[in-house]
Amino acid sequence: MSRFVDRVVLHLAAGDGGRGCTSVHREKFKPLGGPDGGNGGSGGDVVLVVDPQVHTLLDFHFRPHARAGKGQPGMGANRNGARGEDLVLAVPPGTVVLNEDGQVLADLVGAGTRFVAAEGGKGGLGNAALASRARKAPGFALLGEPGEVRDLTLELKSMADVGLVGFPSAGKSSLVSVLSAAKPKIADYPFTTLAPNLGVVSVGDDTFTIADVPGLIPGASEGRGLGLDFLRHIERTAVLAHVVDCANLESDRDPVSDVDALEAELAAYQPELADAGLGDLADRPRVVVLNKIDVPDAADMAEMVTVHFEAKGWPVYAISAVAHKGLDELRYGLYELIKAHRKANPPAAPERIVLRPRAVDVAEFTVRKDPDEAGAFVVSGSKPERWIRQTDFANDEAVGFLADRLARLGVEDALIKAGAQAGCAVTIGDVSFDWEPQTPAGVDLMRTGRGTDIRLESDERVGAHERKYRKRVRRGLIDPDEEILE
Known part of the structure; x- marks a missing residue:
């Protein structure tokens, strides 16, 4: 399934x-x-x-x-x-x-x-x-x-033209099944529908889409029932249709109170996304669908409440999804509202590519004191952090190149102004090192071997020749007591 x-x-x-x-x-x-x-x-x-x-x-x-x-x-x-x-x-x-x-x-x-x-x-x-x-x-x-x-x-958030709202078992899924080719699950118990049902309705040579919101009950906008998870599916709908069960036998419910309760939930629900051209949910056109008029008492109830909804300016359609009564009037009535909406809200033009040059006066890095270590500093900025990620710290020449780049950017001068002392810890990105201001950076280099930097010869890194020697010792290719490391 x-x-x-x-x-x-x-x-x-x-x-x-x-x-x-x-x-x-x-x-x-x-x-x-x-x-x-x-x-x-x-x-x-x-x-x-x-x-x-x-x-x-x-x-x-x-x-x-x-x-x-x-x-x-x-x-x-x-x-x-x-x-x-x-x-x-x-x-x-x-x-x-x-x-x-x-x-x-x-x-x-x-x-x-x-x-x-x-x-x-x-x-x-x-x-x-x-x-x-x-x-x-x-x-x-x-x-x-x-x-x-x-x-x-x-x-x-479903892109449906019509959103059906109503209490559980009001007949929303049945209405979707008879207006379109969709085949949602339909049963005689509340909350049968656990996910929105989408359908495509044909009207002459044109079509429109319809969707229902499952489990909408009082308190749904505050998380009660299933409504909070699915209310977002009606944010983009052009028309909201109240599907009312006129054959309801509960003494404390009637079509007017049902619609008022759902309107209160729609007013309380604040969409996170403002829909372009559609406005607030309270401004969407409303339609009242009085369902189950095939039951004699329901037909009388529908006739009684029609005047109340028409007084609000809402179109009212009395239908029976089971007996297929009044469906053509409803289909064409919804289509007229949707056609008017499409005329008033034409499709948006394709978005243009907008080039936004970067401002030249924006600082490319910042220097601040490290809150976790006394006397340490943290350098932040897209350029220094990117350069750190690009550097092979096993290569002295690469480290020297990084030092020159940072010096040209002004990091050395900024650290001095911030009060950094020789040997203090400086963190850039995920790398921390001891700052040595006496190491000249950004100056002409003396020619040395490839992969080396004369400014870093005093460090304790293991050179390539020594790494090769140790590797041969581990493999047993040479005797460390007899072989002398050059």
């Missing part, structure tokens, strides 16, 4: 960027060929696209985890890595995207509307792109950035 799912939580991971390549061109009779390492490819994005053929979020209920393709690493001979493949997820029209804090990020309406839910990481530059006057043959490349990882909530 198919299920209607209108709210899911997605765990999305965009693709990681590929790392750049460190390579030097080598060809016979061509010495000093220069760096030729290619750039890494960017990771793929996770994109949500509106597809009119999708009507529920059921697929995401069973497969909530989604990951885009990774970017390929760069290669020698100036060959760039391939970009990771985007992951495109089809969502139904009316899908609202919320972040972890409940903030609306996107309202996806209209076929083909796209939203980048998670952005792929940028690929790292190869050493060919990093060559400069100071570094003619860089012995390092930049790492690819990790892709964005986020948890998003998708909520479906």
